[in-house]
Amino acid sequence: MDGLNKETDVIRQARHQPAELDQIDRKILGALAADASRSYAELSKIVNLSAPAVHDRVKRLKRDGVIKGTVAKLDGCKLGRTLLTFLVVDTSSYSATRNLLKFSDRAEVEELHTVAGDGCVLIKVRAVDTEGLESFLMEIQSLEGVRSVRSYITLSTFLERGPAPE
Amino acid sequence: MDGLNKETDVIRQARHQPAELDQIDRKILGALAADASRSYAELSKIVNLSAPAVHDRVKRLKRDGVIKGTVAKLDGCKLGRTLLTFLVVDTSSYSATRNLLKFSDRAEVEELHTVAGDGCVLIKVRAVDTEGLESFLMEIQSLEGVRSVRSYITLSTFLERGPAPE
DNA sequence: GTTTCTATCCGAACAGTGTTCGGTTAGTTT
DNA sequence: AAACTAACCGAACACTGTTCGGATAGAAAC
Numbered sequence: 001m002d003g004l005n006k007e008t009d010v011i012r013q014a015r016h017q018p019a020e021l022d023q024i025d026r027k028i029l030g031a032l033a034a035d036a037s038r039s040y041a042e043l044s045k046i047v048n049l050s051a052p053a054v055h056d057r058v059k060r061l062k063r064d065g066v067i068k069g070t071v072a073k074l075d076g077c078k079l080g081r082t083l084l085t086f087l088v089v090d091t092s093s094y095s096a097t098r099n100l101l102k103f104s105d106r107a108e109v110e111e112l113h114t115v116a117g118d119g120c121v122l123i124k125v126r127a128v129d130t131e132g133l134e135s136f137l138m139e140i141q142s143l144e145g146v147r148s149v150r151s152y153i154t155l156s157t158f159l160e161r162g163p164a165p166e
Numbered sequence: 167m168d169g170l171n172k173e174t175d176v177i178r179q180a181r182h183q184p185a186e187l188d189q190i191d192r193k194i195l196g197a198l199a200a201d202a203s204r205s206y207a208e209l210s211k212i213v214n215l216s217a218p219a220v221h222d223r224v225k226r227l228k229r230d231g232v233i234k235g236t237v238a239k240l241d242g243c244k245l246g247r248t249l250l251t252f253l254v255v256d257t258s259s260y261s262a263t264r265n266l267l268k269f270s271d272r273a274e275v276e277e278l279h280t281v282a283g284d285g286c287v288l289i290k291v292r293a294v295d296t297e298g299l300e301s302f303l304m305e306i307q308s309l310e311g312v313r314s315v316r317s318y319i320t321l322s323t324f325l326e327r328g329p330a331p332e
Numbered sequence: 333g334t335t336t337c338t339a340t341c342c343g344a345a346c347a348g349t350g351t352t353c354g355g356t357t358a359g360t361t362t
Numbered sequence: 363a364a365a366c367t368a369a370c371c372g373a374a375c376a377c378t379g380t381t382c383g384g385a386t387a388g389a390a391a392c
């Protein structure tokens with residue numbers, strides 16, 4: 001027996017390394033990313049495998065974290081949120097940035113990232129209306145250490161989806 | 167019989183007006199927006215109704231378009247896409263904007279909006295690496311009528327979700 | 333070459349969930 | 363009062379998700 005052991009699936013899993021994805025995996029991921037309500041019978045027809053085989057693969061993809069979960073896509077407008085805006089907030093200190101991260105528990109905040117470049121924090125906000133956006137904006141601007149806020153108010157959305165598997 | 171007829175559910179549906187959402191609807195929506203794999207039995211416990219009652223409500227919410235569908239959330243990094251960037255493209259003509267909209271069929275493009283303000287189009291791009299972003303950027307910049315491109319390269323993502331039902 | 337181990341697949345059986353149905357209640361309009 | 367609608371429930375049904383044992387193929391170990 002030499003020093004190089006066989007790398008089994010269990011060992012790989014312990015290292016949190018996902019298995020390599022073949023074309024079948026990517027087809028399944030693409031199908032589920034577009035519509036997660038598809039049955040295993042449907043998926044099995046798409047990739048020409050049996051339902052249990054597809055089930056095994058999906059199970060592995062979930063275990064490895066490639067599939068992080070399944071969520072319902074809601075219509076923001078029909079929920080009463082009509083105004084989508086991206087804010088780029090320029091801060092002067094780390095503590096100011098930290099204060100901004102606290103806004104992630106607001107209902108109108110959908111995304112919150114730190115970014116390199118001119119700004120420091122990027123926020124995707126879906127407000128009820130212009131009034132709701134205004135009060136949110138003023139709250140941000142009044143924070144200690146916030147130098148400037150650039151607003152990109154969305155007119156039309158042409159695409160909104162998650163990562164594509166290839 | 168006076169001129170005002172009763173507005174039934176069928177009539178309202180024909181007008182594409184969603185029914186008003188009560189607290190139970192919003193609880194269900196919140197639960198499904200966080201995890202769409204929850205069973206009706208689980209949901210029924212959350213809102214203190216029977217499974218068929220929850221089923222009826224979900225059916226209505228789907229029919230009215232409040233629930234647009236269910237999708238699998240994929241891990242961009244584990245798919246090999248490590249670099250998330252927001253681009254704000256400033257264009258000088260409508261035809262240039264139209265050309266930008268064609269980029270919505272690219273695998274690395276996740277969102278594409280037209281925006282008011284300084285820029286005209288906002289694109290969320292998940293590229294494989296810096297090299298992939300660079301080639302994408304150069305393709306955009308070389309388009310006729312593109313005046314400038316502002317890039318916001320994401321360092322860390324703290325929140326990424328869909329619209330919240332209040 | 334042989335053995336052993338792993339990953340992957342399949343068909344069949346099982347368990348669990350989704351879905352439909354009839355009946356009841358409550359509220360509103362005629 | 364009568365008629366209609368919306369909403370709920372329990373029970374039954376149909377379907378899908380899931381597990382199981384067995385077969386195959388490939389890689390590593392001997």
